[in-house]
Amino acid sequence: MQPVSGLVWLLTILAIISLLLFDFYFHVRRAHIPTLREAALWSTIYIAIAILFGAGVWAFGGSTMGAEYFAGYVTEKALSVDNLFVFLLLMSSFKVPRADQQKVLLVGIVFSLLARTGFILVGAALINRFAWVFYLFGLILLVTAGNLLKGKAEEDDDTSDNFVVRLARRFLRTSDTYDGDKLFTHQDGKRVLTPMLLVMVAIGGTDILFALDSIPAIYGLTQNVFLVFTATAFSLLGLRQLYFLIDGLLDRLVFLSYGLAAILALIGVKLILHALHENNVPFINDGEHINVTEIPTVASLGFIVGVLIITVIASLLSPKGRATTAMAAARRHANEFLDVEIDPAYCDEIYHRLQIEEKNIAELPEKYKRRVRQQAELMELLDRAHRLHDERVAAGHCFVPATT
Known part of the structure; x- marks a missing residue:
């Protein structure tokens, strides 16, 4: 495998930083709600950039490096989409206004990139020094796959009340209301933190947990640090746009966790097979290598893409x-x-969307409609929304949206 020069590293890092700065200055700095067209256009552009970069890796580094990059990129992209579920829950928990969610997401992406870069460097150092780390990474992924099969627990947890956020609320002055997208505001003559900063802290904290699954997974596909870094970075770039493009479909991906479980299990097995092949652990085969058949990267890539489809x-x-x-x-x-x-x-647009979803519920098979009616909390929530809308219409504070 060809070594990557320092100049290539420098140019790649500068390109990634430039993309993040471009994203901030031209899209995020002015608070607004991205249109579907805007989100689709920029999601396509970022995916195209990642594919073009992979084509360059394939052309200049060879088919092995190219296949490893694409396998890592597709896996990390799938995991990042899964992470969007938690981001969505955090946004709801903190009641972040739609127009301000872009800034929260971009800060979360930057924090995630920095945190994962640290994990990548630590992982590389461990792998170079201790071959048994492959066993550990493999077990982590197999346990994670098992947890995904059991079902997600995030929906039952108070995602807005993690340890870091509790510390911030306990020792720092915080407000309960937003002041646009500002991180600090003045309340009763005192400077206090807004929930905007707290939700950024919450997303940053969850990013660290995500990295515990993500980094072993990518190292299971390639041990080339340059490929690990770039596949991870390009999977995160464009995640903000992807959030606004597919957040209406996120809940629809009901089988995604099963697909990810299968992918992580495959990579976990691949890591353990590689660990056996490189074995130097004294109590396994007396510290001697074990000749086992390893899973080729091309086969891994085909499996990952097939499972996701x-x-x-x-x-x-x-x-x-x-x-x-x-x-x-x-x-x-x-x-x-x-x-x-x-x-x-x-608000009128949101109410119109609510009416569309209620119409979709009415068109569901009877057993699913019955399930909806049995959710007292949801029915009460919908009733409150309709009552508030009627009050606003009566007061002349909003338009009457056209029903379809």
Whole structure:
């Protein structure tokens, strides 16, 4: 495998920093709600940049490096989409206004890139010094795959109340209200933190946990630090745009966790096979190498892409996916309408979206409609949203959205 020169490293890092700065100055600095067209355009551009970079790796580094980069990129991208579920929950928990969510996401992406770079360097140092680390990484991924099969627990946890946030609220002065997208504001003549800073801290804290799964997974596909870094970085770039593009579909991907479990299990097995091949642990085969068949990178790439295609198609065609999407979207729109958004025009848009989701629920098979009616909390939430809308219409504070 060809070594990567210092100049290539420098140019790559400068390019990534330039993309982040461009994203901030031209998209995030002015608070606004990205249109679907804007999110789709820039998501496509960032994915195209990652693919072009991979083509360059393939052309100049050879097919092995190219396959390893693409396997790592696709895996990290899939894991980052899974992470968007938690970001969505955090946004809802902190009631972040839609127009201000871009800044939170970009700060989270930058923090994630810095944290994962640290983990990458530590992982590389451990791998170079201790071959048994491959056993540890493999076990981590197998345990993670098992947890994904058991089902996600994030929905039951108070994601806005993690340890770091509790410390911040205990020892620092914090407000309960936003002041635009400012991190600090004045309350009763004192300078206090806004929830905007707290949600950034919460996302940063969860990013560290994500890295514990992400870095072993990428090292299971390649031990080239340059490929590990670039695949991770390019999977994170464009994540903000992807959030606004597919957040309505996130809840629909009901089988994504099963697909990710299969991918992580495969990489975990691949790591353990590699560990056996490189074995120097005294109590395993007396510290001697074990000749086992390792899984080729091209086969890994084909498996990863195939599993993702199958899980996405199965999720989109699933009646359960349709029901989950409609219920989650209705709950989210009702919460935004009641507690988050204050702009009258956007409130009308949110209410219109809520009506569309209620229509989608009404068109579900009867067993799923019955399941919706049995959710007292959701039904009460929808009723409150309708009552508030009627009050605003009566007071002349909002328009009556056209039903479809």
